[in-house]
């Protein structure tokens with residue numbers, strides 16, 4: 001029996017049991033039956049939690065683009081692989097067939113080679129949601145270069161620190177981007193970033209908005225003329241299953257962003273297998289994930305997972321509010337989307353507009369709805385279920401992370417009974433554990449603790465680029481022989497999981513993972529600022545918003561606080577990006593600290609959430625008197 005496509009709840013349990021009883025045998029069968037390898041592995045899995053070393057399909061040879069493109073050419077060459085929906089509703093959608101995708105990827109791969117990019121080199125991709133973004137990462141994979149996509153909302157400083165961290169050789173960008181009614185000068189941001197990035201040798205520029213940008217002679221070149229001259233065949237580089245496929249940066253609770261490294265073989269097998277089952281993708285379906293390819297969701301479920309299954313994947317350039325709040329539903333109707341995968345923050349923003357925008361459109365093509373990025377609250381879940389799914393489409397609340405590469409806890413639609421706010425059950429092969437503060441595993445049901453995974457899975461990140469020690473410390477040192485996720489979770493009376501949120505200093509704002517440390521660093525750069533502490537507080541659309549407590553150097557300073565607030569947010573925008581701006585800033589005389597000098601964020605969190613009756617014990621503070629002062633002056 002093939003276990004590739006699970007169709008019933010009993011089958012889920014059967015296959016799950018098999019996958020945990022003998023993981024090697026299970027994943028070997030999946031890998032063998034559904035993918036093209038140039039050479040078989042010598043060993044399915046070897047691992048060492050202490051050293052944080054994990055190898056899947058060791059010694060196997062393959063190229064992921066042959067699995068995502070070439071092998072479909074005979075059977076579905078004319079099928080749409082990428083369905084590109086531009087920002088402007090009057091601009092025609094573009095259907096890129098598998099054959100055409102093959103040609104475009106090969107051409108760009110040849111351009112990269114011409115420009116001196118070799119196997120193992122890092123290419124930074126800073127592009128809006130246009131086909132060239134997907135084509136760029138596939139072209140890198142074609143020749144064995146490692147892609148490092150930077151979300152096109154990040155600032156110049158964020159770009160240069162990432163480029164310098166991974167020593168990227170090339171940047172692929174565009175003159176600008178369209179976002180709703182705005183255009184954004186991407187090339188200008190890249191120019192600023194490249195003032196301080198010695199490793200960059202060339203910059204390929206896609207013409208998207210026809211703007212007259214500055215092109216630095218030497219490194220900067222327009223891409224289109226090069227593509228016009230490029231050969232449309234490019235032999236796929238033979239890669240090792242454990243060679244890096246990409247680096248993707250994610251925030252940590254301290255320090256600079258972590259360049260998570262994913263490798264080819266395991267990532268391919270796991271994203272393909274999860275895509276097929278979590279979305280129950282059938283051959284003529286049209287799958288739409290609204291994420292940006294700048295995040296892991298887009299890597300795994302716009303590009304690699306869907307294409308490995310020969311699916312049609314929608315890529316949308318715009319925003320949900322342009323030209324009006326009906327845009328998502330307009331696209332669903334127009335392209336007869338069958339699976340729709342979005343984030344709770346988008347659902348809440350749309351729900352706020354009422355149901356009139358949804359009712360205007362025919363959404364009868366929809367079969368499965370998905371949610372990802374943060375816990376989905378009950379209200380948003382029901383709005384999604386009633387207004388979008390018309391109570392007929394199961395909602396898959398999928399929990400996973402940049403680090404996990406693919407979906408980890410999720411219902412299987414039409415099989416697992418769903419329950420609002422619950423991600424329900426572990427996906428095939430995933431072995432979750434809940435741990436208490438003393439490092440003991442909480443057995444049985446109706447328990448709450450820290451979420452860990454106690455056995456390797458194929459798509460787990462293998463390291464942090466250039467810093468394996470940090471990878472080891474962050475994920476494998478909290479508990480022996482386990483991966484620690486950073487999330488808290490509870491298991492209910494039937495064994496369903498509900499993710500309760502981060503237990504570290506990472507705050508999820510509109511589904512974006514933000515570390516407090518880099519934001520505080522940015523604020524502290526302001527000459528008037530002495531110290532700062534960031535916490536999250538509940539926000540009805542963003543899930544969490546940021547609240548900053550800031551102390552100033554000169555207490556008696558007569559500066560205009562309004563200006564100071566603006567300057568602080570400008571600094572954050574410059575150093576990180578607008579997504580990290582603070583909603584509230586409170587200037588305070590001091591921050592509550594422990595006797596060892598640590599800021600007591602727990603108390604600041606309670607104050608920001610307006611839960612001052614639940615402050616707990618403040619007597620151990622070095623300066624308990626500041627607490628009342630902060631409460632009296634809440635923003």
Ligand code: WT7
Pocket residue numbers: 250295296297371372373374375376397398399400401402403423485486487499501502508511512513
């Ligand atoms: C963090 C990972 C997974 C791709 C997008 C985010 C939170 C993610 C859920 C969910 C509750 C969720 C967790 C996780 N998260 N999905 N369905 N329910 N929380 O990737 O940026 O690496 O963030 O997002 O806190 O640790 P990421």
